[in-house]
Amino acid sequence: MANLNDIIQWCDQTLKTQEFKDYAPNGLQIEGKQDVKKFLCAVTASQDTIDACIAEGADVLLVHHGYFWKGEPYPITGMRGERIKKLIQHDISLIAYHLPLDAHPSLGNNAAIAELLKLENIQPLDFNDKHPIGNVATLKSPISVSEFQTLLKNNINPNTLHLSAQREMIQRIGYCTGAAQDFISKASEQLCDAYISGEVSERTFYEAKELNVHYFACGHHATERYGVQRLGKAIAEQFGITYHYFEQDNPV
Structure with a gap:
């Protein structure tokens, strides 16, 4: 078992997130339970990905494409509202790393x-x-x-x-x-x-x-399906927890 804040701190330091100007917040976007035994990683926090995370019994969803992009409307409604509601209802944290996960010299x-x-x-x-x-x-x-x-x-x-x-x-x-x-x-x-x-x-x-x-x-x-898998493996090894990669067959 690992602590959520410890995972975030390690990822932020490893990926040097503070040194990037990005289009969305990097790191913890939605906070769930503090104790983390298992997490799921995927490219995008789609509804199918969230459902897979729930089915896996994961405590954290780690993605490359999260939420709260620049230019998006502020109200949490519609499709995004449904996604976020499910994460909160199941006490699942959402962690997203965008440009830092493109650029990292070994994990990127x-x-x-x-x-x-x-x-x-x-x-x-x-x-x-x-x-x-x-x-x-x-x-x-x-x-x-x-x-x-x-x-x-x-x-x-x-x-x-x-x-x-x-x-x-x-x-x-x-x-x-x-x-x-x-x-x-x-x-x-x-x-x-x-x-x-x-x-x-x-x-x-x-x-x-x-x-x-x-x-x-x-x-x-x-x-862009490689970075989250590499980061997921690195987190699992660093903290001794379990992870699984969810592949959604997106042709775009």
Whole structure:
């Protein structure tokens, strides 16, 4: 058994949450019971995720996408109200880490992408960022565009979408998980052959062609399901408690 406040303090220190400007509060968002024996981690605090948490008998729900985003209305009503009501009724705490969990050099989503693709020489996508949420790295040797697309489909998402450029070979790659399609311009400035993110916009088609950078949309959910699992495992090992990862098949 572990104490909820101890878990939050350890996570905040490990992820250096105070050093980030984010779109939602990082850390404890909804407070439940103080004694934690078991927790469930997932990408997003959806209703299905909450139901799975209740079914598991978990004391904590740890996610990448929590609540209280900038620009959201203040009243806790409708769909979000139903979600929060269920968490409170079952005395379940909600913990969420967003950008800090993208950027962490070993627990983060981007770190996982680099390991899955066996990328080397990792550098920031933007050198002005104290804690880069995007990176640039290289493959050991150049490969063809079709080989690289196969690599992504086999390791991240079989439904990866490719917007083509004129380059025939790929070695230098920019990447930032989630909805970071507009960072393709930063990848171009860094002389990348390809850029990976989760989502894609209509404008991205033209940017990939005109910037001459292959764009690969691997799915917002698919690119961000690693950080919570790594953090969940680290918490379980640190505090000697049980965790389970809930995978919701989100195709976006």
